[in-house]
Amino acid sequence: MKLRRCAVLYIESREELSIDWPAVLAGGSALAANTHWVALAPHLDQELTIDAQALAALGGIGQTVWRPLADCEQQYGAACIARLLDQGLLISDNADYAKARERDDTLRGAHWRPLSALTHTFSRWREVNSENGMEAPSFQALLERYGEPPPPTLELPDNGALKLPAAAAGPMDDQLLQRYTGRNFDLQASLPLDVVARLLHRTFGAQEVRQVGPHASVLKKTSPSGGGLHPIEAFVLVQRVDGVAPGLYHYHPIDHALNPLRTMDSAAAAELAKQVLADQHWLADAPLQVLMVGRVERSFWKYRNHQKAYRALALDAGHLSQTFYLLAAEAGLPAFVTAAINDADIEQMLGLDQLRHAVVAVGGCGPARSGPRTMVELRYGETDAI
Ligand SMILES: Cc1cc2nc3c(=O)[nH]c(=O)nc-3n(C[C@H](O)[C@H](O)[C@H](O)COP(=O)(O)O)c2cc1C
Structure with missing residues (x-):
């Protein structure tokens, strides 16, 4: 069995903030930050949390050249490789992992620019409605929340602006x-x-x-x-x-x-x-x-x-x-x-x-x-x- 990394993959360091109560009580900083790695691969259409070991494997296994499974297992550990195969972040020529390979091949064949594939895939909405995310605040509410918006026009220093004649009426x-x-x-x-x-x-x-x-x-x-x-x-x-x-x-x-x-x-x-x-x-x-x-x-x-x-x-x-x-x-x-x-x-x-x-x-x-x-x-x- 051979494997390689999926064609498009971005890793994000995600931060979760919480209140650090012991620190607050001790008079210190109130915010505690926990970070973890999130893998974003458009062919999978879902975010996956990965650990540092997986990060190293994904950084070390290329997306083009197929490598023998045993090599990768030896370098990164069998459990780590198995998990990445199951998640679909590593692609294999074995029929057991055909689904991830098919999606990866589709992505490869579509000629997406990787960042565009990422933006497109992860900006899509599924089952968003007025109760779970669709927000339509009034202009007034926005003013209260964010203060005044930037002015409606770009005001550059006047370098002798040429005042134009009024627009003539036209058929459109x-x-x-x-x-x-x-x-x-x-x-x-x-x-x-x-x-x-x-x-x-x-x-x-x-x-x-x-x-x-x-x-x-x-x-x-x-x-x-x-x-x-x-x-x-x-x-x-x-x-x-x-x-x-x-x-x-x-x-x-x-x-x-x-x-x-x-x-x-x-x-x-x-x-x-x-x-x-x-x-x-x-x-x-x-x-x-x-x-x-x-x-x-x-x-x-x-x-x-x-x-x-x-x-x-x-x-x-x-x-x-x-x-x-x-x-x-x-x-x-x-x-x-x-x-x-x-x-x-x-x-x-x-x-x-x-x-x-x-x-x-x-x-x-x-x-x-x-x-x-x-x-x-x-x-x-x-x-x-x-
Ligand atoms: C890219 C784009 C996205 C828009 N999205 C929404 C929307 O989600 N909901 C909505 O009610 N109007 C939407 N509009 C309409 C704008 O709110 C509207 O064009 C704007 O308020 C100016 O009003 P007018 O088109 O009558 O001149 C959208 C318009 C554009 C061009």
Whole structure:
């Protein structure tokens, strides 16, 4: 049997603080700090506590060259090696440890930049809700907690600033100035199919397919995309769209079609919407949501092990979001985008692998409840009408 270390591994020194009562009573420092090592390996998708012996083994066994088991056992101790194999931090060619090897191979094959794989994997949420972590403090509460925020603009010393003429009116003004984040969706209203068709096509649809090789093509969309690869896919959660059953769909950007993955009744779709949005009920009422998922393999085919590739995925989703917002504004609809989502739950719903697909953000839109038009919403879920 041979083994090597997993491809991507970061070790963190974690500190736990506690009150040192004996020291307090003796008039000394009140805080006691305990540290331990935590291993973060994206292919395992969980944090693991390790000891100093394991740390030495993981530092000494390389990630590329396979080494005989006996060698490693002799150097670091059989018990330590067995534990690391069981944890999946060491990878083996033995079938008993096939699962960890398969995940490690998937990670190796995806061309992630190691720090990006780490950030992505360990920033995902699973089953976060309003009771266990989703916090939406008001601006007032933030002011009380943190004091005044830094000013809204960067104030550099005036080096003779050139005052610009007023912005001329333009054809995009209506959309740009009407756009706002809606937290006031009308639970009774549904979206007409032609509105949804335009929103999806003009945001996520291929406006053109360009053949760039015998078996290679790129899409032209209304938003720009890093490397022209358009790795962001749109999965659609329908709650209330005329003529479309509630459920989860994949939007095909060339066929311009909604492919059903799971249909359900409206109560189940509403429940799913809340789960996806980590309990943000003020957004979950929207009749249409779009789950934006980056196809890592498409992007990293070009940007292999690239420092900026993960950032480009997020920027792509940001561009698509704004296009979606503006099209929604054109249709007279408020929209939203959020990254406060249960990405790991979304992966599970859609049968996706976080090493190959990066859930980036969720957007949505729908008719607003009647009432005063709100342009400024200082608190998620609450509004200040102007
Ligand atoms: C990246 C990003 C993440 C956001 N996340 C949330 C969110 O989790 N919940 C929410 O209600 N709004 C969210 N928003 C909406 C912002 O709060 C909103 O854009 C901001 O308050 C300005 O309001 P406006 O869009 O109406 O101009 C997000 C916006 C962006 C661009």
